[in-house]
Amino acid sequence: MIKAMSTAKKPLNMRILRRVLMAALLVLIFFVMVFPFFYMLTSSLKNDQDVFTKSMFYVPNPPIWNNYGRVWTEISFLQYYLNTIKITVLATALQLFISATAAYAFARMQVPFKNFFFTLFISTMMVPWTAVMIPQFILVSSMGLYDSHASLILLQGFNAFGIFMLRQFFMGIPNELSEAAVLDGCGHWRIFTRIMLPLSKSSIAALLIFSFIKVWNDYLAPLIYLQTPGKRTVQLGLSLFYSQYSMEYGVIMAGTVCALLPVLVLYIFCEKQITTGIAFSGMKN
DSSP states (O other): OHHHHHHHHHHHHHHHHHHHHHHHHHHHHHHHHHHHHHHHHHHTTSOHHHHHHSOTTOOOSSOOTHHHHHHHHHSOHHHHHHHHHHHHHHHHHHHHHHHHHHHHHHHHSOOTTHHHHHHHHHGGGGSOHHHHHHHHHHHHHHTTOTTSHHHHHHHHHOOHHHHHHHHHHHHTSOHHHHHHHHHTTOOHHHHIIIIIHHHTHHHHHHHHHHHHHHHHHOOHHHHHHOOSGGGOOHHHHHHHHHHHSTTOHHHHHHHHHHHHHHHHHHHHHHHHHHHHHHHHSOOOO
């Protein structure tokens, strides 16, 4: 009997050990992911000397809010913010419209060679952007869109990932709903707007967040296609900021926090939509 009890304790001890190790691993991952943001935030409230002489966990008291004031007054940071908001909102809206309509066509409409064109379109996801950077630049220049926000909006408006993601979700919606709508006299547009879109709010919300983050954080495309200082985005403004205040680390961290804040707030409030949208965008063929 004693031997049986000792044998029963071994699986219990192993389960406890696995849970402890898993908890320790999660704490470590959390620390590695969150600590850089904590250090960036606290450093933005320090003077330059404290950034390196004080502990990384040191929180200044009182905080130096003047670092944030300098970010908004000493360079055209507000103009960069407005430019980025304009580009991000328009590019995201265009991408959502194109992705949703194209995904519905690939999922539900009977189009000749539909699967071939879908495969061809999705294959562009495997091509690195640097491989098509020069042809895109030539195309944008020939259209007269160089040094304009329209070039960034159009380039960001077409995304194979968004089409793939929404197409997978649309294919998971029962065909009976569309068939019943056809019997009631609905065409493709009414089926798309009255049935598909309301049922796919979570996936569309997830795509919206992904698109917003991607466009907002883009640095290379604005660097290539924008030349006029008044048309710069936040990321280009930060690069200029780093070059002007290379030794003032408190001000640099304050500018980084200001640039990151919209994306961070959006993710915090929409985290549920991201996980739900990805979970329901199943890989159905």
